[in-house]
Amino acid sequence: MESLTEALDQLGHAVRLSGEAAVKTLDSAITDVLAFRDPACISPMLLALNDEAEFDEGMFSLIHAAESFDDDIYVRAFLRAIPNLQATSPRWASIILMRVLNNQATRDLLTRMVRQESTEVKVAITWLCEKINEKNPTFLNKTLPILLAAK
Template sequence: MPRAFSRGSGSNLILDDRCEQPEVMFSLVHFLESFAIEEQLQAFLTVVPQLIATTPDWTRILHTRILNDEAACRLYREKLHSMNASSPHFIRQLLEENATYRLNKYTNTYNVN
């Protein structure tokens, strides 16, 4: 799991909405995106319930960046569906619905005759 999503010695995740230098947080986002997409998504989905509670703005930014990449969005939805089937969580269910909606928009956009 990318360490940026892991808990350190404290109870906070590394992303922080209170950071006064957004470029620092965006550097961290770019670092996270340097990992293989499967590893990124697995790490994100593992911590998203805690992440959304502690840093909702950066969670939204990460979620939006995933949705804006069709291949990542497709894998994201698959992983969410699998996780929700084995261990349902309302946050992950909402994210799965959102990913499905986005993928339907991709399909409708590219299949217009």
């Protein structure tokens, strides 16, 4: 690939594929994007998540790739993406947030960062935390600090 933009375009195409070769093609596209080691790719990778994707494996590959960056960089990019991701792919937005919630250091970082975020981000995070709590009340102790930070 000549540029990150081209690699991200290929990634977008790969996400829309179906059939047996889809996951392999997506994994290859993710590898091409990660070769740039550019944090600018995190939000586009997260925004490529699709609740209608045929194979969850490909979506988890996107998440793992985004998570491969330092937590500080990853959480900032996650917060930039979350309003759009919550609207377009709420299932995957919830999965990402649950993964963050399950890591104490990352959860603490998210809680600190949410305080400084826009109303749009706070609304999206609050909505996701409430949906997670509805489905699994055991997350309440993990979402409460984030909900308070978003107020």
